Amino acid sequence: MHPLMRCDRTRKWALENLAMETQFIISPSNISKHLKELSKIGNLGERLEDGFLRASWSDEETAAMEYIRAQGESAGLQGRYDAVGNLFLSTPFDKEENETSTGEVIQIGSHLDTVPRGGLFDGGAGIVAGLEAILAVVKSEKALKRRLELVIWRGEESGTFTTVFKGSKAAFGILDASCLENVYGGVTLRHAIEGQGYDASLIEQGTATLAQDSIDSIAAHFELHIEQATKLEKDNCDIGVVSSIRGPRRFRITLYGEAAHSGATPMGSKYRSDANLCMAHTIVALDGLCSQHIAGGKDLVQTVGIINTDKAVNARHPEIYESAITKVSPLAYFSLDIRSNNKATLESYTQSALSLIQDKADELSVKVEIERVGSSDPLEQLDPCLQDLLEQSARDLGYSSQRLSSGAGHDVAVVAQQRKSDGTTIPTALVFIPCRKGISHNPMEFATDDAIHKGAMVLAQAIGSIC
Ligand SMILES: [Zn+2]
Structure with a gap:
């Protein structure tokens, strides 16, 4: 289907929405109940500030999923x-029972x-909000033309x-099989x-767990997430409607110098092959290069998160x-994380940054090894019609909203890039809610029950x- 037709259809949905009174009821106490129960799973202490560890495919992640499953199933899902x-x-x-069904599904996804x-809220807020949103529509006894699904x-x-x-x-058969050997x-x-x-073994073979007809049936996929930045909190705004998601290119750069006596060896690259010095020059030069591109109007952020301190390395x-x-x-290494919401910018800037690293190493007589440690493409635009729909939904409810770009990646970006049999992508949308001081990936991460x-x-x- 042509994207415009899809857009028209969503606009029609949006118009139906205009005429519809707000009829969905979510009890705030359900939100706090779920958060309280989830706070007992994978917690590292009694208080939220003690933090959480629910590793991927751990007993704790499974237990959190089972809690949500039991809540959903007891309400008829x-x-x-x-x-x-x-x-x-x-x-x-x-x-058979529902003649008007389109066979399509509307999903809300996130992670636990x-x-x-x-913290408790990165991922958890999206699952709790998604569950309660779906149950509110189910309880309203609206006849569903499309199934609703929490993922x-x-x-x-x-x-x-x-x-x-x-x-x-x-799920979509695109997880690089080499990560199966990663250790944690x-x-x-x-x-x-x-x-x-x-x-x-499915990951090994690159086989999707979802059948193509299931992928074809996804009419829309939503995710709600804490903002992980301070824009909404500082603007005193209830809802962020995300328009694009930055994608990263990540590298580990190892510099090989030569050990030598600090007193006896004269200064200068003719005599010294100093890995630490090369790292310092390179990082400062990278910062200058990135600032130049930003001044030229490019969307970019760049971070050196690790120097000489990674246990695995x-x-x-x-x-x-x-x-x-x-x-x-004789040896130094650093990590480099480059992100942009534009794929062409990301690719051309990454090339410039990598040649700068090589040039600095040559200049300072140091050998360099550049290892790519992960990347995903930016999502340049989330579905414009679903953005309109979310904005209108916020307005219907009397909440303030604004459009913004996401600096962090989310599962919804993976979903957005999958193709249906007819060549179209899955329409996707991302909702942000404010989180305290923008803090996440940290025990101090916090969002209020009211925001969720x-x-x-x-x-x-x-x-x-x-639906
Ligand atoms: Zn998350």
């Missing part, structure tokens, strides 16, 4: 796990795994097993998956422990008007 352990909780599908010492993706975070979006990528907590990802009773390079105050450094409730109400209003 049907749960099923796919072959790798993603959970789909759906309104019953009975075409956390980074090590993470809990496994292993979204790269904080365990290094790779991001593991469950959603596996002493076990490989393959063992973690098999340990929870699921099948890693240090195990491979024990010479890092042979550094000394009286030694020209408002997000859930917007989701209910949006899905309720197109």
